[in-house]
Amino acid sequence: MTAALLDVAAATVRFGGIHALTEADFTIAPGTVTALIGPNGAGKTTLLNAITGMVPLTSGAVLLDGADISSLPPHKRAEAGVVRTFQNLEVFTSMSVLENVMAGRHALTRYSVAASLLRTPGFRRAERECREAALDCLEFVGLADLAHAPAGDLPYGKQRLLEMARALAASPKLLLLDEPAAGLNSKETAELGHLIRAIRDRRGVAVGLVEHDMDLVMSVSDFVTVLHFGHPLAAGTPDEIQANPDVIKAYLGEDD
């Protein structure tokens, strides 16, 4: 196997006495869509939080491009190239759609506070670049015509797209999507599938996908990892996973 972009090694997360995640291994290869599935409470969101630094690992390590990022705070991991969206939307509702996406470029828009106070030419250039890159991301997800709308006014499905545009604006190496199809209708889910492929193929961004919608998972993923009670149960291509007896047992229960 080629070197992994993301390599989670023996990640364990304990909350008090609860083992949310036990020795979980999870890898994402560059240029792939890799799904993380499992029944409710399997530890999928915990793993996502551990990768992005929002919950501390009890033991284990998170490697990005071979570098250990386990001890970095969330904002440093974003700078390193791991950006995520949220299961419960976390859109900046008080800002416009465009400002949301421009906020996504925070780490890439570089100038001093003094430069912004004095509106130096360097500041104006950086702001123009930030704005253009943000508009490009909005174009990519199909929200360009709503750039100046207040973000809080967007319908649910469009707020999901906005979160993806905002995350893409940060130019991530790895984009982690936490249940992006939740609350979407079937048409919106189909469009989401196209968008996820486009993120991989046209943007060259690897995608980690936590999702319950199995049709979506099986149609867009290159690889699938199954978590069960905080343990990794199986990993492989969608076809392998669908044929794996352990996985079937975990999802459907045992017959005898």
Place this chain on the structure above:
Amino acid sequence: MKLPVIGQNAAQAALFLLLLLAVPYTLPNEYYLSICILGALNAVIAVGLNLLMGYAGQVSLGHAAFYGLGAYATAIATARFGLPIPAGMAIGVSLATVVAWVVAAPTLKLKGHYLAMATLGFGIIVSIVFNEAVDLTGGPSGYVGIPRLALFGYEFASDHSYYNLMAVVLTFVVLLSLNLMKSRTGRALRALHVSEKAAASLGVDIAAHKRFVFVLSAALAGLAGVLYAHYLSFIAPASFGFGFSVQLVVMVVLGGMASVWGSVAGALFLTALPEALREFEDIDILVYGAILVLTIMFLPDGLAGGLSRLSRRLRRLRRQGDAS
């Protein structure tokens, strides 16, 4: 309208400055000028507090303390130790800044009501120091003999000259705040106000941004404090207590959260209101309260929000008029 060369913020600020400089010629006597000076001082603090509260969503119920620290530091440095006024002013602003920087680290880990309580406690502690450290501060009866402001050999002896200075200072504070909020820093502050985890996930250093804006707003309060001390030449702890901290919050909320111009309007309005209500004598405080309640009821997004809604409605009416 686009003004690429000087920018929209600068154009608005220039207009604002002209307006401010014209005000004294419309006033019947010197007394009103002193109200205007106090209004401008309050506006400087309110704009700073709004950066913290309105934009970044971090409540402070102790901002009067930074105002007081600036005032007392320059008073003691100039009147007791005979330092030059610019040095005293630098010490005043620096003290407010440094204290804010130290207080920020433990305080800003708290959220919502807990943050309000912590800043409230801080304000009370500082207020007690002003009252009890009699040798240093003169205690409850206040500190007298602070020299009137003089810079580069020019003494701002008349109220008119002091007012002009305040007009320039306030304009700069407004302009720099507008500029800062229309930058990555402003976006980051508004973002963390709504969702800290989303902001962090996009690369915003939450703790650093909160600390920065807290220190900045304290520095502005300190600046207002030094200008207050060298204006009145007399200061007393009563001006820097919990009551004034609450008043500052009211100025920000009444003016409009996350609106620089709103804070200016809120501060000027609340400074002038008690004067306008003098004729109600015994019931003035009742009328004052009633006006506050009514304003918040009918303008929930403050004076700024009310004005922008009014102008939108007028524009719509005019467009309908054009169409028919």
